[in-house]
Structure formats: structure tokens, C-alpha cells
Amino acid sequence: MTDASSPRTSRRARVRAPQLTGKGGWLNTGDKQYTLAELRGRIVILDFWTFCCINCLHVLDELRELERKHRDTVVIIGVHSPKFVHEAEHQAVVDAVERYGVEHPVLDDPELATWKQYAVRAWPTLVVIDPEGYVVAQHAGEGHAHAIERLVEELGTEHAAKGTLRRGDGPYVAPEPEPTVLRFPGKAIALPSGNFLVSDTTRHQLVELAADGESVVRRIGSGTRGLHDGSGDSVTFNEPQGLALLDDGSVAVADTVNHALRRLDLATGAVTTLAGTGRQWMQGEPTSGPAREVSLSSPWDVAWWNGKVWIAMAGVHQLWAYDPATDPADLAHPAEATVAVTAGTTNEGLVDGPGAEAWFAQPSGLAATADRLWVADSETSALRWVDLDGAVHTAVGTGLFDFGHRDGAAEQALLQHPLGVTALPDGSVAISDTYNHALRRYDPATGQVTTLATDLREPSDAVLVGDDILVVESARHRLTRLRLPEEAVRVESVAHRTRRAATEVTPGELKLDVIFQAPAGQKLDTRYGPSTRLLVSATPPELLVGGEGAGTDLNRALTLNSAVAEGVLHVSAMAASCDDTASNSGSAAGANEYPACHVHQQDWGVPVRLTEGGADRLPLVLAGMDDQHDQDA
Numbered sequence: 001m002t003d004a005s006s007p008r009t010s011r012r013a014r015v016r017a018p019q020l021t022g023k024g025g026w027l028n029t030g031d032k033q034y035t036l037a038e039l040r041g042r043i044v045i046l047d048f049w050t051f052c053c054i055n056c057l058h059v060l061d062e063l064r065e066l067e068r069k070h071r072d073t074v075v076i077i078g079v080h081s082p083k084f085v086h087e088a089e090h091q092a093v094v095d096a097v098e099r100y101g102v103e104h105p106v107l108d109d110p111e112l113a114t115w116k117q118y119a120v121r122a123w124p125t126l127v128v129i130d131p132e133g134y135v136v137a138q139h140a141g142e143g144h145a146h147a148i149e150r151l152v153e154e155l156g157t158e159h160a161a162k163g164t165l166r167r168g169d170g171p172y173v174a175p176e177p178e179p180t181v182l183r184f185p186g187k188a189i190a191l192p193s194g195n196f197l198v199s200d201t202t203r204h205q206l207v208e209l210a211a212d213g214e215s216v217v218r219r220i221g222s223g224t225r226g227l228h229d230g231s232g233d234s235v236t237f238n239e240p241q242g243l244a245l246l247d248d249g250s251v252a253v254a255d256t257v258n259h260a261l262r263r264l265d266l267a268t269g270a271v272t273t274l275a276g277t278g279r280q281w282m283q284g285e286p287t288s289g290p291a292r293e294v295s296l297s298s299p300w301d302v303a304w305w306n307g308k309v310w311i312a313m314a315g316v317h318q319l320w321a322y323d324p325a326t327d328p329a330d331l332a333h334p335a336e337a338t339v340a341v342t343a344g345t346t347n348e349g350l351v352d353g354p355g356a357e358a359w360f361a362q363p364s365g366l367a368a369t370a371d372r373l374w375v376a377d378s379e380t381s382a383l384r385w386v387d388l389d390g391a392v393h394t395a396v397g398t399g400l401f402d403f404g405h406r407d408g409a410a411e412q413a414l415l416q417h418p419l420g421v422t423a424l425p426d427g428s429v430a431i432s433d434t435y436n437h438a439l440r441r442y443d444p445a446t447g448q449v450t451t452l453a454t455d456l457r458e459p460s461d462a463v464l465v466g467d468d469i470l471v472v473e474s475a476r477h478r479l480t481r482l483r484l485p486e487e488a489v490r491v492e493s494v495a496h497r498t499r500r501a502a503t504e505v506t507p508g509e510l511k512l513d514v515i516f517q518a519p520a521g522q523k524l525d526t527r528y529g530p531s532t533r534l535l536v537s538a539t540p541p542e543l544l545v546g547g548e549g550a551g552t553d554l555n556r557a558l559t560l561n562s563a564v565a566e567g568v569l570h571v572s573a574m575a576a577s578c579d580d581t582a583s584n585s586g587s588a589a590g591a592n593e594y595p596a597c598h599v600h601q602q603d604w605g606v607p608v609r610l611t612e613g614g615a616d617r618l619p620l621v622l623a624g625m626d627d628q629h630d631q632d633a
Contacts, residue, residue: 017129020035028174050080063076100239105171126140205221252274256299288339291322319355342390510560512620519577542561
């Protein structure tokens, strides 16, 4: 690890940037194919992402302001690098680019060719290339936009002086909008009137449809991104998802990219904010307290269960709950309302047990019954549930790296990134098995998983309507009514593992180095103790003989079990940096009592294969450049 508090040298490490190649070609360029040479003279930021990854979606939003502010000097290029099989489908990438409002060119790299050329190990990873075509920085995870903007400004000044900066319009060409009633709808609920309420996610609205599931009764929200309460066209949302009918007849809304819980009064159309600050929760911030004073992180679904609004907090791999602290029939005045974590540690994975010890991975769908809260845990391709004591259990799914479409006994059945779950009258549940384009069923009485319907397109939720089920076909932009079949649909079983190549490492001692260099003008924030955190575990657990657990040093000696041929190292790192007031102003350190501070964090799942002669060092770049690698090269 480089000493993050040491002054920067005047010479910035530079490595020639490899070419950009991707079998899927370019999107958002008007069908033009680009090379790095054609972008010479611009500051290029490569964003390695995949559309299943909530952290990648956070980074898309972090980059929007930088993209707007520096549009004449900076070109952001998304390099789409799939995890799931479905994400390697070109049309799925086209859909995702529109769904999430990506306003820069995207290279579709289904075979991970550019990912490998740049030695990327994690989603998301940002790589900065200077106007002369050299890599000058790499950042993994979230929270780096401020550092990249500082670097962009430095590069702009430096290369303007050298005459190597080229200003002008970038290569982005906006696609033509499609005239559909809904656009990538997320979730839906049945209303007491017999109508349906749908989150029209990409258009930042809620839409009430008539009982036919097609005719528009009204739209709620202006259709532009924002966080504004009120009624009529003054209301704004930002990619809303989950909906839940509350006891007072109003609707709770998971306003995902606003990191907020909103309330819709169905009678008046008025929208208010119940919880959240409008800012994304970051490590170290409060996890309980007054609802309007605690930040949330990408709430994806909501459900009313046991007197509280439970929230699938996809952004931090947890479940939270909103407690109205008032009469459930009168939720319009939540002055005493609170929010708090109910399950999950923020670590990403599949671990059952008491809520405070359980691990989730992007919980994205909820369904409540009298004694269970069902959870679609998308990144582990799992169906989980919470009991009345708050303990977490797994019904279907094995972890982050196994997925597919396989029916049968739950312990061997496979899903692929499910986003929704719906309780059925017989005690079973329907699973919106999103990346398998299927509706599945799990029966707790028999422990069997079956397939109810196929040939759907990215189903993200379903609503029971009598003997029918109304499926939100997100990528077909519609609700599709199906009759619940008496028999299961027969499908050919398939099983997949992550497409990422394993890193060959030596058995025995392995040096883990998390590289973190504080941005220029900042230093590690040690005012309240250690400012870094490292957590290491493995799948299977016996892969690690030594070095597992939590600590504050970003370097660690691991001991790998030579009797285990392969597995996955789970590494979670966090570093907090603040303005270095001494270097910024020439005054004594600490003169500014409230310096601007930033949290940098990332989780890695690194597949490894133990091989004699393999690497004895595993560098993971959180921020900066791996100087030791440059010296070795």
C-alpha cells in the first residue's frame, strides 16, 4: 500500500492504455465504432460496469454531474462487462443503457476482452486516460467522483499548456425515444379500486392503469429526475421501483435513485417524503434514527409487515424498516417515525442466521405473509425469508457465483438474478426470475421449485388477480396477464458459474495488498481513529487457513489451504479521506474544523485457483496505481 498521507510527486505514473475491443460493438454513438486513437486529445474515463450491479448504478449517478460539467474535455465510455449469462446478450445491454439513462458511449464487451486487457478485478472500476493515451489512475468501487474531478481539472490545465488538449463535442448520440405507454416498469400493486399502480421507472413516474392493465387513468410525477414533494406536475421522482399499499390506503414508494421512501395519497395525488435525506448512505453514517434525518441507499422494494414498512435496501445489502410510530390507519403525519436496519451487515454474500449476522446481496423484491417476509436476493440468485424473530433463512440459492434455470428440490434448484417475489394463496410463492425470463414457483410444503411460465422478458414483479397473475414484463414495457397453470412448465435444466477467469495464486502464503492513494489535496481521516477497514473471508471457508476477519490495515498476509483447489476470496475495503487543510491553505492542520470528507469503498469477489508457481501477491486497487506492478514490469 502506498502511504496515502505522503505528498504526491510531480511525475504521475503513466501506462499506455490498451485498445478498446468488444464483440458487441458501440452504443450511443449513432452506429459509429471508435478507437482510442480517435479520442486522442480528450480525457477519457472508462467505466467498467455491468447492469446487475447496484454499485455500478451508483457510479453512473455519481458521474452525471462530472459528465455535464466537463463535457467539452471529458469523454466517459462505459465498458459493459457481464457477470450473468443474460447480461452478455446484446439486446439486454441496449435495454440497460436506456433503462438507466446512460448518456455516454458504451462498448458492449460480452467476452470481457477489454476487462482482461485492463486487468480489471471488480465492478465497478474507473480508469482515467490522459489526452496522450496513457492510463493515469484507476479506482474501484464507489465514492471516487470528487477525486476524478480533481484529476480531470489537473489534466485539463496540464494538457492545455502543452497543447495536447482538444475541446469540443463528444461522440455521444442520443437514441430515438420509443412511444410506449410504460418504459421499463419496475413494480406494480393492485389498488382497492381494482386498478393497478405501476412504477414507470425510466420515465420517473407512477402510472395508474385501469383494471385491464393497459389503459392509463393518470400519471403521477413530472417525468423528470428530481426529489420534490407536492401534487400534480410539481412532483418528481428518480427511477422509482417498489410499491406497497399501507393500512391507511396510501402507498409507500421506494424512490430508488433519490435514496428515499415516499408516500402517495391515492385520493389527492399528493406525494410526501417519509424517510431519507436524498443522499446515499455511506459507511459510518447512522443506521437508525428519525426517518427524515437518516440516509438510505437505493431502496428497491417495500412491503407492509408487522406494523412497519420493510425496505429492501439493495444499495447496502440489507433490510431496513420504517416505523411510523403512530396509528397505522393515520400515516400522513409521521413526525415521530424512525428507520433502522433490521437484517444484514452490509457485507455482500449469502449467510443465514440472526438478522444482525446475516449477509444479503442486493435484496430487490419483498412479499409479506402472516409469518414470513419473503426476499428476492438478486445477486446471489436466491430466495430468502425472514421469520417473526428476525432470523434469515435461504429457501433457494447457494451464493454469488452459481446461477441457472433448474427445477426440482430447492437445495439444487437454480435461479438467475430474480427481482420479485409474490405470495400465492396456497402458501407458495411466485418468483420473478428476471434473467431467466421466467416465472418460477417455490412450495415450502414440498421443498420443490417449478416453472410457471417462460418467454417473458425480464419480469421484475407480479401481482395476483383472482386466478390470474399479472406479470411486470419490464423489458417489454407492459403488464402481461397469465392464468396460473395447474401443472409446471417443463424446461431444460441449465447451470452456470461466473464467466470471470480465476486468478492463479500459489498455495500457502499470499500477500494481499489493497492499493489506496488519497486524492490530491486530501489525507487519511484519522481524527476519530483508524480511517481504513479490511474484511476478508472465503468460499469455501476452509480455503483460508489464516488471514480471515476484520482489521484496519490494508495489507494482510493470507494463508491458503493447499488441499483446496479453487475458491473465491471475498475482500471488502473502505478508506476515508478528508481535505488536507495544511496543504490547501498553508495553515496548521485542523484549522478547518469541518473539512470535506469522502468514503471510498469496494467489495471484491476474486475467483482463485491454487497452482504451484502462481502469484504470491494479490493487488486490488481501491484508488490510485499499483506502483509495485509498474516496478515489476
